[in-house]
Amino acid sequence: MRFVHTADWQLGMTRRILGARPPKEAAGGLTGEAQARFAQARLDAVAELGRLADERDAAFVLVCGDVFESNLVGPDVVARACEALGSFRTPVLLLPGNHDPADAACVLRRPDFARRCPAHVTVLDAPGVHEVAPGVEVVAAPWRSKHPLTDLVGEQLAALDPAPPGTLRVLAGHGELDVLDPDDDEPARIRRDGVLAALADGRVHYVALGDRHSTWTDAVDDRIRHAGTPEVTDFDEVDPGNVLVVDLDRHGAQVAVEPVGRWRFLRHDARLDADGDLDALDARLAAVPDKERTAIRLALVGTLSLRQRGRLDDLLAAHAHAFAAVEILEQHSDLATVPDDADLDDLDLHGFAADAAAELFAAATSDDAEARDALRLLHRLVGSR
Ligand SMILES: [Mn+2]
Incomplete structure (x- = not known):
């Protein structure tokens, strides 16, 4: 039977x-x-x-x-x-x-x-x-x-x-x-x-x-x-x-x-401290087959510069268009954004704006979360000029 x-x-x-x-x-x-x-x-x-x-x-x-x-x-x-x-x-x-x-x-x-x-x-x-x-x-x-x-x-x-x-x-x-x-x-x-x-x-x-x-x-x-x-x-x-x-x-x-099922719900944990780590995450996401039927949940830890954080945001946004869902698992993620000297140079600001950025930079490197957020925003705005 x-x-x-x-x-x-x-x-x-x-x-x-x-x-x-x-x-x-x-x-x-x-x-x-x-x-x-x-x-x-x-x-x-x-x-x-x-x-x-x-x-x-x-x-x-x-x-x-x-x-x-x-x-x-x-x-x-x-x-x-x-x-x-x-x-x-x-x-x-x-x-x-x-x-x-x-x-x-x-x-x-x-x-x-x-x-x-x-x-x-x-x-x-x-x-x-x-x-x-x-x-x-x-x-x-x-x-x-x-x-x-x-x-x-x-x-x-x-x-x-x-x-x-x-x-x-x-x-x-x-x-x-x-x-x-x-x-x-x-x-x-x-x-x-x-x-x-x-x-x-x-x-x-x-x-x-x-x-x-x-x-x-x-x-x-x-x-x-x-x-x-x-x-x-x-x-x-x-x-x-x-x-x-x-x-x-x-x-x-x-x-x-x-x-008989065709969808997949995946979790991926990654440590992100350098550009190579971002390359690896990008490649990993790119290699997932059947993205339109895949929801992926990411647990991300590490420390990125402003420029790297911008890269991460851009690459996740790009992948989110192809996947059914891309979600960051907040309770298992711990991603710090710490500006480096290159970030400040990247801004390429002069006069009053340069002074303000230098002030934010000093505060951000001494662990001021609001200053980091402000710098990230400034970096995004300047980056899109
Ligand atoms: Mn049930």
């Missing part, structure tokens, strides 16, 4: 970084068009994983929660999601997660969703055992509210007898395992011991999880998996952008990790 395990589509997600904040003093800035392309990429990933499911003759696609970013997504997001779901023929099972719980406002029960939802799509909003194909059962542990007070997966497993002979059972859950977030006293944590026991005694044969956006496999039993998000959503995700194609029998699972 083959199926596709996926989760955390987060349709309707908006990312503040895309188009919201150009690098400090970058002249170019970003447009909101990256945001629209990012939204489309999430839909493209859904269509792509559907193509994959069709091609591989999967029995179904199991989406383990957070299909939508929120129960409040607009009707346009719902309509486009339904179009993407309609672009392939493999049956789809949608589990409500913490972002789209099966409460009174659940988007998966909204009239605009119900009206457009293709016939091969089923919402697993009722907890318990669902027969999804002959000899195949999915045990659903949907979120029914934003803040459940129990381990929803554990609750379902506790109610199960061993699977009847000839029947394969897949548990569909959403949330963090206690082993992945042990210090948290969150009552909805999934107890891993209970999951291991249910796999060991044959109550279930695979535990498909959502919530963690990184693709993850349990070290003790590789039938406990997080599929991760099919299209990256944040910088801290490890190996996102995949879906899992699972070949399951009663003895084990063969799992193929298939990349």
